[in-house]
């Protein structure tokens with residue numbers, strides 16, 4: 001398979017390049033190589049590579065900032081995938097676009113399947129949902145993959161961190177650390193998303209997929225596991241979202257159920273805790 005990855009030096013993109021490179025011909029594209037918001041750039045770059053499949057990880061990920069920079073967020077998260085989907089159709093390229101658990105409002109309070117109706121509470125979620133519709137409706141051979149609370153060995157480029165790097169920084173610099181106990185989700189390592197994406201890319205079962213680890217956890221419980229595993233001494237306390245007022249609404253519950261991956265018989269996602277412990281062991285030197 002000839003594969004092109006947009007955002008190749010990003011958190012998820014770097015792991016996709018690594019996992020797909022064993023056995024496939026991969027071209028990694030950074031922001032210097034392609035500008036997804038500019039259809040002329042997309043039209044120039046993709047035909048010159050002629051991949052069988054294009055994977056887009058580029059996104060405007062700064063959720064609070066998107067409330068203010070909504071036009072820019074829409075350009076990257078919605079118009080970008082639209083440009084890619086159009087050119088993929090013209091060039092007969094299959095397409096994979098990533099989306100988010102933040103398309104849901106959290107009111108269901110039990111795991112969301114692909115059949116549940118989205119209702120994004122914020123600009124980021126709305127722009128990502130538009131990106132989903134553009135991908136699915138402008139490219140017949142597209143997959144949209146929703147992920148949640150992702151972390152990889154390269155932190156998110158746009159945010160400059162991920163939950164693990166931020167919490168470890170706080171543990172070093174602050175006398176005590178408070179983490180919210182009322183936001184429940186399923187944090188998932190990018191390595192496992194890359195592995196499951198490879199399995200999905202080998203099918204022709206186009207459409208919408210949830211792709212997160214098994215189980216559900218609050219950010220506090222997740223942090224507590226990191227504390228226990230790394231034997232961190234800084235005191236850790238549970239807190240509430242209301243203790244950290246923000247300009248943006250977020251779902252209190254955004255657990256995804258990988259119903260469609262399971263139906264295909266290709267779901268290989270581990271439990272969130274097993275995946276976290278494995279990640280901390282594999283990346284010891286990195287912390």
Ligand SMILES: NC(=O)c1ccc[n+]([C@@H]2O[C@H](COP(=O)([O-])OP(=O)(O)OC[C@H]3O[C@@H](n4cnc5c(N)ncnc54)[C@H](OP(=O)(O)O)[C@@H]3O)[C@@H](O)[C@H]2O)c1
Nearest residue numbers: 007010011012031035036058059098100149150156157158
């Ligand atoms: N972070 C999370 O917890 C989370 C949760 C749910 C879903 N997701 C989704 O997961 C996906 C991957 O996120 P990530 O953390 O891997 O992101 P990331 O680390 O910020 O990587 C994004 C990459 O895309 C590039 N890029 C940004 N704008 C671009 C543009 N206009 N044209 C071309 N390239 C551009 C960036 O390059 P530069 O940095 O050089 O601009 C960077 O290499 C995204 O779709 C995101 O919405 C993330």
